[in-house]
Amino acid sequence: MGLRHLIGVASGTAVLLGATAAVAQTKLTYMNWDPEQLEIEQSAIKEFEAANPGVEVEALAMPQKDYWPRLSALAAAGDLPDVFAMSSGFIQEWQASGQLADLSAYVGELDGDAYYSGAMDIARFGDGMYAFPQNWVAPVLYYNKTAFDAAGVPHPDADWTWDEFLEAAKALTTDSNGDGDPEQFGFWAYGRYAHIEPWIYRNGGQLLSDDRTQLAPDAAAIEALQFVTDLANVHGVAAQPQEMEGIRQQDVFPQGMAAMWVDGSWNINNVRKVAGDSFEWGIAQVPMGPSATADTARGYAWADMLAVAPNSEQSDLAWAFIQHMVGEGRSPSDFEAGKVPAYRAIAETDEWLERDEQPANKDVILNIGAQTTTTSFTPAWSKWRGYAATESGGMNGELDEVFNGRKTLDEAVAAFVEYGNGVLSQQ
Amino acid sequence: MESRRVTNYAYLFLIPALVGLLVFRLGPIAAAFGISFTNWNVIGVPEWVGFGNYLTMLQSGEFWFILQNTTVYALMYVPGVTVVGMGLAVLLNTGIRAAPFFRGLYFLPYITSTVAVTLTWRWIFSTRFGLLNNFLKWLGFTDPPAWLADPNWALIALATVSVWREAGFFMLLFLAGLQGIDPTLREAARVDGATRWQVFRYVTLPLLAPTTFFVIIIALVRSSQTFEVTFALTEGGPNQASTTLAFFIYQNAFIHFDMGYASALAYLLCILVGLATLVNFRLRRRWSYA
Structure with a gap:
């Protein structure tokens, strides 16, 4: 490369640089x-x-x-x-x-x-x-209006109790070909935080100690865990998580395999997309538990x-x-x-x-935000809770063992509390 | 003089590879050793904890459970790919027609994208809608297992997919080994009246021993690195029942950002693989002539 050529390149570059500087961004x-x-x-x-x-x-x-x-x-x-x-x-x-x-x-x-x-x-x-x-x-209760109407069950309202929820779930569990394998379950849940914690907080329960440094599920929390896991194991109105293996968890409800589901409000888009026009649906707040009063029940947001x-x-x-x-x-x-x-x-x-879209009652979410809300987030939350690619561990993994009928709730609680406190003590 | 210049140029062209090796491999490996003695969440300042991470590891029930999973997985994967890989290679080496076609066919899973492969297997193993369980129901099994969600089956399912996926790679190694064996030896044995099985057992197998040894070492290392199939099929579940060490390291490093603990685990894994390889080298003298 000749000297003249080099100078040419250099001056060209300088011009370019100058031009850039002129519109300095x-x-x-x-x-x-x-x-x-x-x-x-x-x-x-x-x-x-x-x-x-x-x-x-x-x-x-x-x-x-x-x-x-x-x-x-x-x-x-x-x-x-x-x-x-x-x-x-x-x-x-x-x-x-x-x-x-x-x-x-x-x-x-x-x-x-x-x-x-x-x-x-x-x-x-x-x-x-x-x-x-x-x-x-905020997590909400998604419900399939079409299925509710077909089963003749009144839609959930603000006064719904856990008993009424359970009765509805029973009525919505259908096994029309009688093979013992319901085509539609009343409910869908596994150990995921957005599936479980709403029930705990709506029962006035807490997972953490008051200073939030230890896992210490109280009686109301245990009662909620028992109620939700019994839906699969005792009442047979919810599928065991292992039954749904191979299906994206967020597709179980919109595909019509379960008539009710509790998960985050951010799933609304996915339900719209997957369910399309196949059925009508709405949302409600998770029913308040028997141990809670209007003062002790908490929203989760x-x-x-x-x-x-x-x-x-x-x-x-x-x-x-x-x-x-x-x-x-x-x-x-x-x-x-x-x-x-x-x-x-x-x-x-x-x-x-968006009253002309499904769900037509998005004010349910606004209403949750207006209540006293709580969460269980702590440092190292993902580890003790079991989240994302570690969903199979921690509290999530243990609860799934209960849902799948392989552990009792007592065993699982003892295991995730011990594990979680080991994690939290290192923070 | 000319050759000296050529050598110099060789060094010049090696620099990018060497820099890459130093910066992206050896550097992190050395750094991880230091990090394994700290408590570090990546975004904060590392805190020196001495052997704390190693002690936590050894005292944690979770770690021993995962180590057990890793061992069980290796005990399925290593013999699996070795036997299937060798079997395929020996069959293809008998001079059957369309051998190149089958060679390509068996190698195909290995070069197919993991995402595509695991999506398919996920569907095969799906509890309610899976190909496998519907086939089993058709055969009359009323309550087939939830392959990927049952702690008794999940690890076996993962090992099956891995063996299916990677046996073709080991088949190629064995084929190369087989082609290095002088065919006259087998012909001589046949002439002496040996059966096909005897030829394989007393001629082919011993002469293939160096390849077999190499395959076992490579398979052992690969089994310890198992990550993709776990990530895509079970995420280590249910309740960590299919989590092996490499996946556990990933969870701690990139989900929990517990880099100190993850580094300690990585060093332990390195030591374990090193030990297993060493044991193999010792045992080799007993069964390999080469």
Whole structure:
């Protein structure tokens, strides 16, 4: 390569560099765990870029199983995105590790009542606030209206008791060919947190000790666990989890294999997609247990949040982005069906309630958020609870043994309490 | 002079591979040794705990249970791929027609995407809607097992899929070994009146011993690395009944972010595989002439 040629290349590069500098862009990086959500958010992101000339948002989404390892690696490298999604399950550990910027100075300027307080409280530690709620979710009871009507069972209402639930489940379990293998079960559940904890909290029970450092399920919690596991083993109105092996758990209800199901409100989209027009369905709150009163029963709900990297060089811009993504400017269509916008004015609208879609009664979810809510999230929650690719372990694994009729509840409780306390004592 | 320059160039071209090896393999391996003495959640500051992780491991019932699973799995997988791989190779080596076709056929599972393979097997093993259970019901078994959700069957199901999937790879190794055996030896034995079985037992098998030894070592290492089929078929369930060490390491490292514990487990796995290989090398003298 001749000298003249080299100079040519070099000056060309310089021109290019100069051109780039002229339209100098501030890059704001943003990462979340829900590619579908990001798709919906694209227009809001464009709006933000238009309102902030020279700012480019570099957004990236990946499923949770990839998101957390990736985010952790970025944190270890000191290279976190400016804004990133944070879950209620992991915020304690991330806050304790110093990976979340304290947003309390920004939040102080806001009208706190404009947001759901339960969703806000999850991000508060001491005087600080380490993330900001984007939306919140809550497990609900899904029920197949068509099946209820066919069996002549009245739809669940706010006064439903566990006995009435059980009677309905019996009536809804149908074995028309008489092979002892029901084509439709009354209910579907396994040891998953979103399947089990709602029953515990609606019975006024607790899984954790008061200081939340130990597993100490109380009598009301045990009563709830007994009730739910008996549905499969004693009453035969719920399939044993092993019977459903090979079917995605979230498809059992929408495929009509069970007439009732308790899981997170975020499943609404999947039920819509899989069930299609094959039957009509609605949602209800999990019935209140015999040991609870209106004062002791708890809702189960938690927030998905946005956090800012502690070393972000543009935290003002990051905060502006968060406010843009969760606040006033958003519309209900920026959120997935089962995710309640944390900004009340967006959630409490007919447009979010979607009365012309199934379920027609999404206010059930809003109603749960208005109650006193609780969770059992602790550091190392995934380990003692059994979550994601470790769902077969911890409390989930032990409860499945009960559901499958291989262990008594006493044995399983003893095992998961001992295991869980071993895990928690190391935190 | 010229050859010296060539050597220098060789080093130059080796640099990318060496850098990769150092940065992405040896570096992490060395780092993991240090990390195994700490309590580290990746996002925080590592805390020195000495042999704490190793002690936790040895005192945990869960660890011994998973070690037992790992052993049972190896006892199914290693003989499985060895016997099936050797069997296929010997049959294909008899000069049957369409041998290349069958060779390709048996090798196919090994090169098919794990996702596709495991999706199919998931459907085969499905309790209510599975091909296998519907076939068994047709045969008259009224209550066939929940293959992937029954602690007595899950590990066996995983080993079956792995043997089916990987036997073809070991078949190729055996075929290479068989082709190195002078056919006149077998012909001589036949002329002396040996049956087919005797030829295999007293001529082929002993001469194949070096290949068999190599296969067993490789199979042992592969069995200790089992991850994909577990991840896709059972996620280690039910109640960890099909979790083996490699999957347990993954759970601790990338679900719980308990890197210290995961690193300690990884080093233990390394030591165990090393020991098993060593034992094999010792025993080899008894059964292999090469």
